[in-house]
Structure formats: C-alpha cells, structure tokens
Amino acid sequence: MSKYVDVYLLPISEGNLAAYKKLATVAGKIFLKNGALRYREYVASDLEAVGVVPFPKKVKLKEGETLIYAAVEFKSEAHRNKTMKAILADPEMRKAMPQEKLFDYKRMVYGGFKVLVDL
Numbered sequence: 001m002s003k004y005v006d007v008y009l010l011p012i013s014e015g016n017l018a019a020y021k022k023l024a025t026v027a028g029k030i031f032l033k034n035g036a037l038r039y040r041e042y043v044a045s046d047l048e049a050v051g052v053v054p055f056p057k058k059v060k061l062k063e064g065e066t067l068i069y070a071a072v073e074f075k076s077e078a079h080r081n082k083t084m085k086a087i088l089a090d091p092e093m094r095k096a097m098p099q100e101k102l103f104d105y106k107r108m109v110y111g112g113f114k115v116l117v118d119l
Contacts, residue, residue, distance in 0.1 A: 003037075003115040004077045008070040010108040011059050017043065019102055020068065026096045031072055034090060035083035038073040059107060068103075077112065 012020055021041075028039035044067040047056050055067055074080035087093055 002076055003118060004074045004080050005113045005115060006072045006074070006080060006110070007113060008068070008108060008110050009055070009059065010068050010070075010103050011061050011065045012068055012103040014064055014066050016102045017066070019098065023096060023098060023102065024068075024070070027093065030090055030093050030096065031083075031087055034086040035079065036072050036074060036087075038071075040072075041068055041070040043068055059109065077114070080112065 024041045028041070031039045044055070047054055047061070047067065049055075055061070059067065061067065074083055
C-alpha cells in the first residue's frame with residue numbers, strides 16, 4: 001500500500017457549481033504543480049440509494065444542494081504531508097480563494113486513505 005488519497009465530500013448549492021468548478025480547476029492545477037499525482041472532482045448524479053444509507057441523509061443535504069466528491073492522489077502519506085505544506089504556502093492558492101465562501105466548510109467531510117486495491 002504505497003499510494004495515498006485525500007478524499008473530500010462537500011455539500012454545495014447548485015447555484016454555486018459554476019464558480020466552484022472554476023475554483024476547483026485552478027486549485028487542481030496548483031495541487032499538481034506542487035506534487036500531487038492526480039486531482040479529480042465529481043458532482044453527484046445519483047443519490048437515491050436503496051437498501052443503504054444514502055449520502056444526502058448523512059451529510060444533511062438541503063433543498064437546492066448537491067454533493068461534490070474530490071480525490072487527490074499522492075505517492076504516500078509522507079508525500080501528501082510535504083505536498084500539502086507547499087500547496088498551502090503557494091501564493092497562487094491564497095489568490096485563488098474567493099472572498100465569499102462557495103460552501104459551508106463545517107459540513108465538509110474529509111479523510112486521508114491508504115490505497116488498499118489499485119487495479
């Protein structure tokens with residue numbers, strides 16, 4: 001298990017999707033420039049799970065909101081730690097952050113994962 005992935009799940013107003021996509025595109029380029037191996041973001045399209053706990057219930061999705069799932073891949077956890085320091089110190093990242101928040105950071109779910117299966 002060598003690779004490491006940071007995963008983010010965030011509820012966002014559907015009205016903020018276009019602005020978020022612009023921000024995520026800029027941020028992704030900064031992540032890659034500073035050493036991330038891969039940067040991907042997804043927008044929900046099927047959240048009506050049956051027989052399991054659906055995401056909207058767990059994250060308390062509100063009317064007019066959707067979910068973004070983001071995954072950033074690194075060589076290892078140590079590589080992630082080093083890379084994130086560079087990303088957070090990058091002046092381009094600070095410049096890219098919008099004045100107005102596009103989503104509620106307190107409702108964002110985050111975790112770092114060691115890759116278990118990579119086919």
